[in-house]
Amino acid sequence: MARCLLRKSTWHAATKVVVVAVAVIVVIAEAVIVVAAAVDLCLASLHERFGRPRTRDDRECSLVVAALGKCGGRELGYASDIELMFVYESDGETDGAELATTVANAEFFQHLAEDFTKTIRARREGIFEIDLRLRPYGRAGSLA
Numbered sequence: 001m002a003r004c005l006l007r008k009s010t011w012h013a014a015t016k017v018v019v020v021a022v023a024v025i026v027v028i029a030e031a032v033i034v035v036a037a038a039v040d041l042c043l044a045s046l047h048e049r050f051g052r053p054r055t056r057d058d059r060e061c062s063l064v065v066a067a068l069g070k071c072g073g074r075e076l077g078y079a080s081d082i083e084l085m086f087v088y089e090s091d092g093e094t095d096g097a098e099l100a101t102t103v104a105n106a107e108f109f110q111h112l113a114e115d116f117t118k119t120i121r122a123r124r125e126g127i128f129e130i131d132l133r134l135r136p137y138g139r140a141g142s143l144a
Contacts, residue, residue, distance in 0.1 A: 028071065034120070035065060035084065038116050039063075039065055039116060041119060042112055042116050045115065046108060046111055046112055046115065049101065050094040050096065050108055050111075051095040051096040051097040051102065052097065053088070053105045053108045053109070054092045054094065055089060055091075055105075056092045061088055061089045061090060061105055062088065063086065063087070063089070064086075064087045065084055065085070065086055065087075066084065066087060067082065067083070068084065068085055069081065069082075069083035070083075071083060071084075086109055086112065091105055091106065092105045094108055
């Protein structure tokens with residue numbers, strides 16, 4: 001009898017762990033979808049304004065949005081902040097395609113980080129809090 005109860009108890013504990021793990025995966029997936037959609041939306045708008053960012057050797061400049069903290073460690077919960085860092089490949093400038101104004105890559109990606117933050121704030125209303133302060137030099141450092 002005791003042996004049967006132990007198995008049942010272990011099964012319930014294991015089930016709770018699996019449910020929590022699945023919930024964490026779902027929250028992380030939601031965060032990734034929200035972040036990716038907001039970045040895509042902001043990039044589309046900035047491409048219209050400034051063209052596409054190019055490196056000095058005329059390649060398209062790559063961007064990485066790195067998740068830090070609990071999101072990066074895959075421990076995100078509903079009350080967690082999403083700590084992100086925008087990292088772009090290199091200096092250069094935008095191509096100014098179709099009557100767009102040319103700007104330096106640093107300015108382009110600064111606009112991207114600012115627009116991204118505004119987009120998430122405008123649309124979130126309690127979903128996720130975005131934190132861009134975990135970057136070199138904190139608030140004094142560049143957003144990208």
